[in-house]
Amino acid sequence: MPRPNHHHRRKPSHSKKKISICDDFPKNLPPPDTDTTSYLCVDKNGCCNFTTVQSAVDAVGNFSQRRNVIWINSGIEKVVIPKTKPNITLQRQGFETTAIAWNDTAYSANGTFYRASVQVFGSQFLAKNISFMNVAPIPKPGDVGAQAVAIRIPGDEAAFVGCGFFGAQDTLHDDRGRHYFKDCYIQGSIDFIFGNAKSLYQDCQIISMANQVSAGSKSINGAVTAKGRNSKDENSGFSFVNCSIGGTGHVWLGRAWRPYSRVIFVSTFMTDVIAPEGWNNFNDPSRDATIFYGEYNCSGPGANISKRAQYVQKLNETQVAQFINMTFIDGDQWLQYFDI
Template sequence: MSLKSISLTLVVAIFAVLESTFMINPNPSLILKQLIELGFTIDAHLYYHHHNKHPSKGKLVNICDDFPPDIPPPDNNTTSTLCVDPNGCCNFTTVQSAVDSVANFSQKRTIIWINSGIYYEKVIVPRTKQNITFQGQGCTSTAIVWNDTANSSHGTFYSGSVQVFSNNFIAKNISFMNVAPIPGPGDMGAQAVAIRISGDQAAFWGCGFFGAQDTLHDDRGRHYFKDCYIQGSIDFIFGNAKSLYQDCQLISMANPVAAGQRMINGAVTAHGRSSKDENTGFAFVNCSLGGTGRIWLGRAWRPFSRVVFAFTSMSDIIAPEGWNDFNDPTRDQYGF
């Protein structure tokens, strides 16, 4: 399944599922089954609870029998590996429990190997849990999902499905999702962050970020994104980090705008540099930008906002004026 088809069959449908079903009947197993039916690429055995067995040629077979025998590998002087599997086939069944087990301020890198599946949990990596890697099995196979909003979590900054406060965090081949209902422009308290990154020297390779308003809170620190897929509608990459996005797909899911209408219903970025002395900004290099709606490249969230797009292809969903200065023309001179 391509990432664009995920955009249609998974993310749009997942919002509809949650609005119509999950909010009434909070049953993660039901949501998991529906996500599988929507096309999210995960193993069929995830239909079953981890203590059950499933039929195979008329026999009961333990679902852990075909688990990779070399996972987790033995520790060495520089690396420890923990294993997360929702069926109970290795150390942990939740990502948060694996994070909690990491020694505070460890100098070794801890790789948390996360098997294919939908992990419906809110995950926090505290400042003391440094040098952690989330190793998924593919951004269309492994996802951490939650559904907080600014209203439900007492503020946008706290709504992230995953919140990373530690330094030297790495994520590979995994998706982060906030599946709260899609807000309309101007809706109050509907901001819903998929991940907040507040530690220094974080890196993401082959990751997916799914949400609507405020999907990726690139909060502070130095961060690198390579070959990532980032989807949203309003300010879906925001914060005051110093970040490089390279070879990434940026996809707007704002509502389509009829030909001839001049309304704006989305924005890609909202950078938060408050002073000209801050060495922060977003740089997008060799990226692609498309999707739906009629959107700005960014809004100057703070007076000295700074965003650069270089060697990036853009579809005609970008409004000709390009940027929005929050009705403060003095902000135009500092970084777009």
């Protein structure tokens, strides 16, 4: 029997098909435009039509009456949505997987109002399932110029659903206007929800990142809110409903950044991260008669009101009614137009 001729056997091919960085990118993004909605897509690797969030925002027509949905795969940049760009949606599939991030502080940006990673001046803004981050180092109490804002919202009628806000001091600048936060994750250490907006927070998880304190310590190293209401004529306030507060450190629910500060917590679970006195008048006793801090039906070890500051309102069901649903932010007039 003749021996096989091994010299004429075809060698196996070791070449492999080249893999593109975009092979796993969703094929249906962006979807086709409709009569009422335009879609834009951002991916820094060039897998869709824009590589930066800002370039997609800039491409939206001024004062567009259509809803402009910007689907974001990633973004490491500062973003400004100007007043001339209403009706913008920023969207992703989950706040744990996608974020817009930057690292400016008040010192590096030459002022508090310029340090935010994202600034939203345009009205009718919606963010869904995405995070906003400022990754500057966590400051110590009293550090000068260390404020590091993840987002600033001076635009009216803005809503955030399933979003994350990550930072330390002054994470979320809830500046002015009417805003709605639903199922959001908000992290920070000092005054990390601050500003003078009229906002409703529902079913949100609030996490203190303040430094751990020793057991039994009475020292305070943070605050959840710092409301900037200047007069009784300003129709603003923060209302937290069905939220939870945890994390590390020993913090106040709020401190009176301005003399008519107004914040309430309703049906919120509080761990012992909340100090027994609960609130702070910004070390100005004259504000005790003008601030409005209230709690109703809260639970958990941090919700014991027996040692609360004397000016804290122990609210009843009738008193909280005006603060706990969409009417507080006139949501019946504008939220119905959002896809939430």
